[in-house]
Amino acid sequence: MQRIWTEKHRPQTFREVLGQDKIIERVEAMTKNKNIPNLLFAGPAGVGKSTVALVIAKELFGEKWKENFLEMNASDDRGIDTIRGIIKDFSRTRAIGDVPFKLIFLDECDSLTKEAQQALRRTMENYTDNVRFILSCNYSSKLIDPIQSRCSVFRFRPLDKEGIKNVVEKIKKEENLTINEKTIDALFDISDGDVRRVINILQSCASLNKIITEDLVYSLVSAARPKEVKEVLELAVSGNFVNSRDKLLDTMLKHGLSGLDMIKQIQKEILNLNIKDEKKLILIEKCGETEFRMVEGSDEFLQLESLLAAFSLYGR
Amino acid sequence: MNWLEKYKPRKINEVLVSKDKIKSLKKFVLERKAVILNGPTGSGKTSLVYALADELNYDVFEVNASDQRNKNNINIIVRPSSLEGSIFGKGRIILIDDIEGLSGTKDRGGVQALASVLGESKWPIIITTTDGYNQKISSLRKKSALIEVEAIDTLEIFKILKKICENEEIIYDEGVLKELSRRCNGDIRSAVIDLWNLSSKNKELRKEDLLNLDDREKKEEIFTALKLIFKSKDILNVINSIDKTDVNLDEAFLWIEENLPLQYLKSKDLFNAYDSLSKADVFNGRILRWQYFRFLVYRNFFMTVGVALAKDEKYMSYNSYKRSGKLLKLFWAKQKNLKKISICEKLSEKNHVSVKRAVKDIYPYIKLIYKSGRRIDELELDEEEVEYLRR
Numbered sequence A: 001m002q003r004i005w006t007e008k009h010r011p012q013t014f015r016e017v018l019g020q021d022k023i024i025e026r027v028e029a030m031t032k033n034k035n036i037p038n039l040l041f042a043g044p045a046g047v048g049k050s051t052v053a054l055v056i057a058k059e060l061f062g063e064k065w066k067e068n069f070l071e072m073n074a075s076d077d078r079g080i081d082t083i084r085g086i087i088k089d090f091s092r093t094r095a096i097g098d099v100p101f102k103l104i105f106l107d108e109c110d111s112l113t114k115e116a117q118q119a120l121r122r123t124m125e126n127y128t129d130n131v132r133f134i135l136s137c138n139y140s141s142k143l144i145d146p147i148q149s150r151c152s153v154f155r156f157r158p159l160d161k162e163g164i165k166n167v168v169e170k171i172k173k174e175e176n177l178t179i180n181e182k183t184i185d186a187l188f189d190i191s192d193g194d195v196r197r198v199i200n201i202l203q204s205c206a207s208l209n210k211i212i213t214e215d216l217v218y219s220l221v222s223a224a225r226p227k228e229v230k231e232v233l234e235l236a237v238s239g240n241f242v243n244s245r246d247k248l249l250d251t252m253l254k255h256g257l258s259g260l261d262m263i264k265q266i267q268k269e270i271l272n273l274n275i276k277d278e279k280k281l282i283l284i285e286k287c288g289e290t291e292f293r294m295v296e297g298s299d300e301f302l303q304l305e306s307l308l309a310a311f312s313l314y315g316r
Numbered sequence B: 001m002n003w004l005e006k007y008k009p010r011k012i013n014e015v016l017v018s019k020d021k022i023k024s025l026k027k028f029v030l031e032r033k034a035v036i037l038n039g040p041t042g043s044g045k046t047s048l049v050y051a052l053a054d055e056l057n058y059d060v061f062e063v064n065a066s067d068q069r070n071k072n073n074i075n076i077i078v079r080p081s082s083l084e085g086s087i088f089g090k091g092r093i094i095l096i097d098d099i100e101g102l103s104g105t106k107d108r109g110g111v112q113a114l115a116s117v118l119g120e121s122k123w124p125i126i127i128t129t130t131d132g133y134n135q136k137i138s139s140l141r142k143k144s145a146l147i148e149v150e151a152i153d154t155l156e157i158f159k160i161l162k163k164i165c166e167n168e169e170i171i172y173d174e175g176v177l178k179e180l181s182r183r184c185n186g187d188i189r190s191a192v193i194d195l196w197n198l199s200s201k202n203k204e205l206r207k208e209d210l211l212n213l214d215d216r217e218k219k220e221e222i223f224t225a226l227k228l229i230f231k232s233k234d235i236l237n238v239i240n241s242i243d244k245t246d247v248n249l250d251e252a253f254l255w256i257e258e259n260l261p262l263q264y265l266k267s268k269d270l271f272n273a274y275d276s277l278s279k280a281d282v283f284n285g286r287i288l289r290w291q292y293f294r295f296l297v298y299r300n301f302f303m304t305v306g307v308a309l310a311k312d313e314k315y316m317s318y319n320s321y322k323r324s325g326k327l328l329k330l331f332w333a334k335q336k337n338l339k340k341i342s343i344c345e346k347l348s349e350k351n352h353v354s355v356k357r358a359v360k361d362i363y364p365y366i367k368l369i370y371k372s373g374r375r376i377d378e379l380e381l382d383e384e385e386v387e388y389l390r391r
Helices: A023-032 A049-068 A080-091 A116-124 A145-149 A162-175 A181-191 A193-205 A214-224 A228-237 A240-253 A259-270 A279-297 A300-314 B019-030 B045-056 B071-083 B109-119 B135-142 B154-168 B174-183 B188-201 B207-231 B234-238 B249-263 B267-289 B293-309 B327-335 B337-352 B355-371 B383-390
Strands: A038-043 A071-074 A102-107 A131-137 A153-155 B035-038 B058-063 B091-096 B125-129 B145-148
Touching: A023 A049, A023 A153, A049 A071, A049 A102, A049 A131, A049 A153, A071 A080, A080 A102, A080 A116, A080 A131, A116 A145, A116 B145, A131 B071, A162 A181, A162 A193, A181 A193, A181 A214, A181 B019, A193 B355, A228 A240, A228 A259, A228 A300, A240 A259, A240 B327, A259 A279, A259 A300, A279 A300, A279 B267, A300 B267, B019 B035, B019 B045, B035 B071, B035 B135, B035 B327, B045 B058, B045 B091, B045 B125, B045 B234, B058 B071, B071 B091, B071 B109, B109 B135, B109 B234, B125 B135, B154 B174, B154 B188, B174 B188, B174 B207, B207 B234, B207 B249, B207 B293, B234 B293, B249 B267, B249 B293, B249 B327, B327 B337, B337 B355, B337 B383, B355 B383
Parallel strands: A038 A131, A038 A153, A071 A102, A102 A131, B035 B125, B035 B145, B058 B091, B091 B125
Antiparallel strands: none
């Protein structure tokens, strides 16, 4: 059966988790003692937060892990009330087996509003007897202090080159792929230390050719990435603001991209623009300011529009 | 004169409720039982009660949403009148109009208090509601009979509107009347108000009126505000420009955002104005995050005065203003992406990630794999979804 490689190659034991050695060391010790506090996993996407949570569950509960483990994602359109309802139902019964608690993994907690986080905090307090929480988030600063103070915090870092290399080597062996050193460099280059992305790229490359070359990787990544960003910027620079912003909105909607996804690409694209270097510097600064305001503000698209206005002013 | 008052059914045979329902209501009233009248807005529930009272020569003691109906008031106002006799020996109906208003924080305990009044009352109590099966009034349901009042038939509404037009000597187009009758979804009250509104200018009812009425009035207002913001630098007028319209701040923001690049043609002006809008949006983010509504002052300031002062000199040309297409685009994009989302829901489940993350990080690669002719059985996609991915 054809499987998704990110699942097929997901580590099942602590030993298999690559690139997070220090975290694994501590978490493994806690798990062995069958006594863990509430945990908070902070870090970017694709570095192993969910994987470690799943491994903890499997190590703690063995075959019965599914009965004792509840996984939820806070960013999917469910209100905090629904989440609390589910937690309540789950916590009503005692854990099965010799571990005195059940485990709840709540992913992407930083997408909860402050009020929802307060509600979550109360829920966490209500079930201290028979439930442990593992919360995960991209930015721990987006979580309210009372939650942070109730958790033992682990900061996951993007994988370094060595880590990514180990992942690639492992999959290369198990899937019978041919990949040379240079291709691994390329994979690291575009990965941002995100293992999920690397594995997704590998699987889509392999669906075309078992011999994976640098060129194949780059062409595939650019095929998966919208090309319109460059056009949007060029329109803005040439002073065609209205068309530029229409195209921007269309691109975001077509590919389901958020404002932050867009700004990452815009920032990368600035260096390739055909304008003076001094102007690139100004635009990078504007880009940073826009990203900051986007995090603070309410309407990502409006913030991007205002960045485009900077492109039409300074870009010429 | 108020048309709602003027054309209200006064006699029981004018009420547009079926004969057998009227008959059973009458029976309950004479037996002094409590009744819940359940039916949509504007289906004639309240009129029915008054017309019946008229027929029976009863008084109506009405408590409606404008009165506070908490526990205390029910006990002080409703309970006594349900127990005492009437001044001239006339019968009495106690009408609790629109019980929905009785839920929520203000009317705490009201339902319980009312339930106990139902048990003791010497007079028939009629409760009207649009949501008769709501859990909140279950205690009342147990002690009352329930009569369903249906929405009024479009044809009946049409007949009434036609009669009103003839009576008011309004020149009308039958098509427009039919449209009005259809649009109101069985709510005769709103249909009469619309008719009154549309024909009040020149006693004539044309197709164009129907299409434009509420939109047009709103547009004129926002146009005035936009003109002030884009064309003047008169701070004191600009700062209140949006307050003076019926349009809320969010909608006004969209209007300004849409039209700004069409109005400010110099890049420098455009940049400054967008910078201001961007600051306004930052304050909006803070309002939403902290629920600190005093920031509205700053949001309003940056989106009005900030934009007005962003221009170097006034633009003289007049252009008309465009409605923002952003929300519509968002809506259509959502419709178009439904299939994609349903695929990503499956991806999300199998991959321990959120749907949003699946859309961004996984979907593009899965699409490539499917386009290359392969499949991933584990995902359990149906043929339609596979087809969609391969397009």
